[in-house]
Amino acid sequence: MTTRSADGTTLAVAPRERLTRLPRPIAACVWLAGILALATTFVGAQAPSGRFAPRVAADGLVRSELSLGGRTAILAYTPSLSASDAAHVPLLSASPTVGGGRVRIGHLDTTGPLQIGTVSLGQGAGGAAPAGTSPSPAPPLRYDLWLEGADQGWHLHITDSANASLGQVELPRQPAPSSSPMLIGALVPENATSGRLTINWGGYRSAAEITFPNPTRRRLDENRTPNETVNRRHNEDTSALSRARLLAQRSETAIVFPEGERMSLSFQRTFGRAERVEGNRNSRGLTVDGPDFARLMQTPVGHVVLLTESPVPRLRVERPLRFETTTLALGNQVAGFPGSYGLWLKRAGAGWKLVFSHEPDVWGSQHDPKTDAAEVDLTHSEGGAADRPFAAAIVPTGPDRGRLAILWGPHEWSADFVLAPR
Numbered sequence: 001m002t003t004r005s006a007d008g009t010t011l012a013v014a015p016r017e018r019l020t021r022l023p024r025p026i027a028a029c030v031w032l033a034g035i036l037a038l039a040t041t042f043v044g045a046q047a048p049s050g051r052f053a054p055r056v057a058a059d060g061l062v063r064s065e066l067s068l069g070g071r072t073a074i075l076a077y078t079p080s081l082s083a084s085d086a087a088h089v090p091l092l093s094a095s096p097t098v099g100g101g102r103v104r105i106g107h108l109d110t111t112g113p114l115q116i117g118t119v120s121l122g123q124g125a126g127g128a129a130p131a132g133t134s135p136s137p138a139p140p141l142r143y144d145l146w147l148e149g150a151d152q153g154w155h156l157h158i159t160d161s162a163n164a165s166l167g168q169v170e171l172p173r174q175p176a177p178s179s180s181p182m183l184i185g186a187l188v189p190e191n192a193t194s195g196r197l198t199i200n201w202g203g204y205r206s207a208a209e210i211t212f213p214n215p216t217r218r219r220l221d222e223n224r225t226p227n228e229t230v231n232r233r234h235n236e237d238t239s240a241l242s243r244a245r246l247l248a249q250r251s252e253t254a255i256v257f258p259e260g261e262r263m264s265l266s267f268q269r270t271f272g273r274a275e276r277v278e279g280n281r282n283s284r285g286l287t288v289d290g291p292d293f294a295r296l297m298q299t300p301v302g303h304v305v306l307l308t309e310s311p312v313p314r315l316r317v318e319r320p321l322r323f324e325t326t327t328l329a330l331g332n333q334v335a336g337f338p339g340s341y342g343l344w345l346k347r348a349g350a351g352w353k354l355v356f357s358h359e360p361d362v363w364g365s366q367h368d369p370k371t372d373a374a375e376v377d378l379t380h381s382e383g384g385a386a387d388r389p390f391a392a393a394i395v396p397t398g399p400d401r402g403r404l405a406i407l408w409g410p411h412e413w414s415a416d417f418v419l420a421p422r
Helices: 024-046 239-249 291-298
Strands: 002-004 010-012 062-068 071-077 103-110 114-116 119-121 141-150 153-159 165-172 174-189 194-211 250-256 262-268 314-317 321-323 326-328 339-348 351-357 372-382 391-398 401-408 411-419
Touching: 062 174, 062 194, 062 391, 071 174, 103 174, 119 165, 141 165, 153 194, 165 194, 174 250, 174 391, 239 250, 250 391, 262 391, 326 372, 339 372, 351 411
Parallel strands: none
Antiparallel strands: 002 010, 062 071, 062 250, 071 103, 103 141, 114 119, 114 194, 141 153, 153 165, 174 194, 250 262, 262 314, 314 339, 321 326, 321 411, 339 351, 351 372, 372 411, 391 401, 401 411
C-alpha cells in the first residue's frame, strides 16, 4: 500500500497486518541495513554509467540504442552524411549503380549475439560474472557498416575490426514521406526479441530486421542459490548491477546526441511463455491477448489508459525536450539530476494525448492526476503487426531532434520533439 507525505512524496508502506514491533537492537540493525541498501540503490540508479550504458563523450556522433532480452545494440553514425554530396549521389539516384557508391555510414556495437537479416554477429560478447560478484562491464563488439548500391536499392555490408567482410544484408528502398537531407539511422523495437534497423536518406527509407537470440535469464548472476551471502563495500560501484537489474525486467530504447546527452525510454519487458512465472504479473508484459489491450479502445474520453499488468513507461532526459510549446525540464525529481517522467496514454475526443507524470515508477493502474507535469498531442495511426506486444521507443530524426512513439498491436502513437536550451 502507499501513503502520501506532507510534501506530496509517495511512500511505500507495508500492509498494517504485517507490521511487527522488533526489539530495539534488532530494529536498529534493520534500520541501518535499510539505509545502506537505499543508498546503494540510489547510487546505482542515478549513475549514468553501467554495463550496457557507459557515459559517452561528446564525439559528434548520433547513437540509437535498443535493449531487448537483457542485451543491447548501439547504432552510431555521423549526422553530416549529406544527400547532396557528390560521392553519395550514386547511392541516392532512382537507379543506383550495382556495387557502386559504397560509403561507410557508421558502426554497430552489441553486448551479445545479434542477427541482422541473415548475418550473425556478437558471438563472444558479454559473459557471465563469477559467482558472488557484480556483473563486470564487458566491452561490446564493434562492427563497421557500409552502404552500397544494389538492384533493388541498397546493400548493407558489415565488416569486423580487421575490415574483413562478415556478409551483406539487402535493403530494399521505398519512397520516404519526407526527404532527409542528412542520413538518419535508428533501432526500433518490434517485439520481445526483435526490432528494425531503419535508414532514411535523401528521398528514400529502408529497413532490416534485427533479432536478439537467446535472451538472458531473469535470475541475475549474483543470485545463484537462495540465501547466498553477497558482501559489498560501502563505496562499491553498483551501477553495473543496477543496469543489469533494469534490463532483467525492462526493455529500453535511447538516443545519445552529438554532445553526449542521453535520453532513454524504458518499458516492461514482455517474456516468452516459458519464462513467465504463474501468479507473477511482472513476468508477463503487455501482450495483445491480455486484459489491458482488450480495454484499450474502450477508454473513456478524458481518461488515461490503465495498465493492470505493467508499470508505466519511464522517460529519462539529460537535456530539456520541447514538444511543440511544451518543455520537459531536468531536475523534476532531484535538483541537478536528469529529469525522470512516467508516461500515460490519454483518450482525448477523437484523438489521443501523452501525459507526462512526475511519478516515473508507479504501476500502470495507479494514475494520480495531481502528479501530472504536462500533456502533448499524439499522432495516431494503424498498420503495425496485429500481435505486436506493447513497446515504447525514442529514436533520432536529426542531430537535435527525435520522435517518441508507443507501439501496441496495430496501433502507433507518436510525438516529435527538439532539444531545448539548457
